[in-house]
Structure formats: C-alpha cells, structure tokens
Amino acid sequence: MLRFFKINDPFRLLGILVLLLVYSGIYFFVLAAPVTQPELIWMLVGERLADGYHMYTDVIDDTGPLSVGIYWMLHEIFGRSFLVYKILAFLIAIFQIVYINSLFIKYKSFDENTYIPAAVMLVLFHLSFDMLVLSPALMGGTFLVLALGQLFAQTVLQKEGSDSVLLAGVFGGIAACFHFPLVIFLPFMVVSGIAISGFTFRQFLLSLVGYFLPITLCALYYFWIDALPEFIFEYIFASRVVDVYPHVGFYSLLGIFALPILLAVLGYFVGIWFKVITVNQQKQRQLIFIYVIFAILSIFITNRRTPYQFVILIPGLTYLITQIFVFLTQRKALLIFTVILFLGVPLSGYLWLGFSKMSGVLNQYELKVEKQHAISKGKRVLVLGKDVAYYWEAKLATPYLNYKLSDRILRDFDDLADMAEVYQQFLSERPELVIDQEGTFPELLVRIPQLAEMYLAKGNGVYVLKK
Structure with a gap:
C-alpha cells in the first residue's frame, strides 16, 4: 500500500477517496456511529436563524458567527438533514487532504513528490467518528490550513511577500470567527512569523491588520443589530469562564490520540537522525513543530471536551508522521509502521466507539432519543x-x-x-x-x-x- 502512494501521480487521489469511503463506511454503516448532541444544537441554531432570529440575542449559544452562518444557509436550502452535514464534512476533509499534500509538494517539504501525506492524513481523520462531522472546528480548521500554506510560502521566498502575509492573517481571523479556540493562531502567527519566517515590522503589522479584519467585520455586524455586548460575552468570554461540557473523559481522549502522537514523536526524531534537510525544509519543520504546540494549547479553551476539537492537530501530525515513511529505508521497519498506521490507528478509533457504546461512556455525548x-x-x-x-x-x-x-x-x-x-x-x-x-x-x-x-x-x- 505504501508503494502505491509513493508514486507522484494525481490519480493516486482516487485511492485516497476509496480508503476514505472504506474507513468512514465502517464507522457509519458497520459500527452505526451515533448522532451527537452538538450536531443537533448546530442544526437548531441554523433553524432558529432561518426563522428570522439573530444569533447571541435570540439564540444564546457560543457557536462561532461564521459557523452559524453556514448552518443557517444549510437549513434554508435543505432543512434538517444530517446527511447533508455528513457529505459537506466529507468534502471539507477531502479538500484539506488534497491541499496539504499539494502544499508539501509545492514547497518541497520532502525530497520526493509523494502522496504519502495524503494517505497519512486520511487515516488521522478516522481517529474518531466525530472527526468527520460538520463542526466549527473542522470548518475553521480549513482556513487555518490555508493560513499555514501562506506561512509556508514565507519559508521559501527570499523577498518581501506582502500578499502571503496579509492572506495568512485574513485566513487566521476567519478561522477564529468559525471557532473561537482557533484564536490561538494569532500568537502562533506572531511567534512563527518573527522567529522563522523573518517578518519585517511592516509585514508584522500587515498580518495583524489581516487577522483582525474578519473579526472586526463580525463585530460591526453585531453592533449594527444592537447585539455587540452579547457577541462579546457569549462568543468570546462566557464559554471560557463557565464549565465546559465534558462529553468525553480525559482517559478516553488519551486512548484515542496516544498512538498517533507516539508516531508523530517518532517521526520527529526520525527526521532529525536520518535525514539532512535544506534550510527551507528546516524552517518548515520548525513551523509545524510550533503549530502543533499551539494547536494543543487551543484545546484548553474549548467549550466542549470532544475528539473533534483535535481536528486542527491533523495537519501537524501528518507532517511529522510522514517523515517516518519518507526518511526510513529499512523494509521491515517500514512494514511495521505501515501496519500500525493503516490498521492500528483507525482500529483504535473503532474499538473506542464500540467499547463506549457498550459501556455507556457516550451517554453525555450521544444523542439518545428514547x-x-x-x-x-x-x-x-x-x-x-x-x-x-x-x-x-x-x-x-x-x-x-x-x-x-x-x-x-x-x-x-x-x-x-x-x-x-x-x-x-x-x-x-x-x-x-x-x-x-x-x-x-x-x-x-x-x-x-x-x-x-x-x-x-x-x-x-x-x-x-x-x-
């Protein structure tokens, strides 16, 4: 299987699509993955806005303003349809997979132009059944991926790239308007921009202007409808000061993510020990490393403790794990890691779902209609x-x-x-x-x-x- 994805051929994406359907099919048709409470809440938000009400004044919830806009449009067009939500989430996941893989090829992150990152990323999307729900984290994470791509551009440009700096800020600001914990991209952009990408003072200011532009436009809209205090309190502050919804326990989260995090750590050291890389590749590695750190920190300001909150970790884990399969040359070791990745990682998610359904662990997360x-x-x-x-x-x-x-x-x-x-x-x-x-x-x-x-x-x- 690994050889199949090593070849630089766009038709390998068909293989990615097939595997995506197989892995997802096991979740939804074999294990009957449940509808979650947050999914129904997002639909209720969209339904309420479609009835002519306003967010934060007529709907008290902390879902991001751009996320509720998407839910509103979906309800206007399709009504309550979980199938539409699943299909759109599926398409967003495919976009992220294709974009990240093309990003690594475009900026020569690895010596080989390969589709291994796409294969790794599709597996990571199946760590949990709720990674492929239309969550604010998934939608906002898409713009975070686009922002990361603009920062990658800064690692290879030898001249002042004002357009990519501005776009990095704009995409980061849009991400924060989808899902507030993604506000963590701001300090990430500042740290990585100055320490790695070498932002000038002008670029630094430009990135800040770009970042706060979408947030300011959202604030202006709510000011216009006399809902600015509610927007500030409910979206930015309230869910950070009240108790979170502990849908999934810490030990369950640790069990789900232990294996991919272990592989990512091994991938990081494999990249250090087994390969001499270029200056640009070194900058990209540093960028990803800092990204992973800030992505983990964002989990501490989430309003619901669920696996889907970790979806923003996937691009960083993808890069680190890919180094194992690109830099290692021992066949036996590659075979072992291939089995662990393509069987072990999704199997941990399947086993967790099956065990959780039997033991009642999901009672505070699953939508149980009785x-x-x-x-x-x-x-x-x-x-x-x-x-x-x-x-x-x-x-x-x-x-x-x-x-x-x-x-x-x-x-x-x-x-x-x-x-x-x-x-x-x-x-x-x-x-x-x-x-x-x-x-x-x-x-x-x-x-x-x-x-x-x-x-x-x-x-x-x-x-x-x-x-």
Missing part, C-alpha cells in the same frame, strides 16, 4: 438542562439553547431587567412544553407569578402550557 422524548414531537419546546434529545422532532422556543450560558439570566432572580426579559420571551414565543432538568423553572415561577398562571406542572420536571 420513549420519554416523544412528548415533545411537533411542539415548541424549551429544555433547561443537558438532554437536548427533546428537540429531535421539536422546535426551540425562546433563546435559551445553551443552558450553561442561559443560566446566568434564568437564575438572576434579583435582577428585574433579566426577569422582565425572560417573561417577555415566554410571552412572545409561548413554549408549549418546558423540560426542566436542573430545578430552575419552579424558582422562576415563584419569581414571575405570571408564568405560574401560564404553565401546569405534569411531574418529573415537565411543564405544559395551559390552553
């Missing part, structure tokens, strides 16, 4: 808690989608302005069903007696709108 959720079918619903499966066949009523962010308003009983806002939201949208899993609603009924006249308790945290 009998009790049937009561919300076809209704306007508000869920005060983590079980968003009640929205499966229902519509969100009122802005309070992200409960942890909404809690600051719903439990602020002493603030008359917040209580008045909550009452107005209930009065205008009149949720037919309120599912209270956190004990918030009874206190709200005491504080706002008018709501107590509107709703009838049915037990187990279920409240029905009186007719």
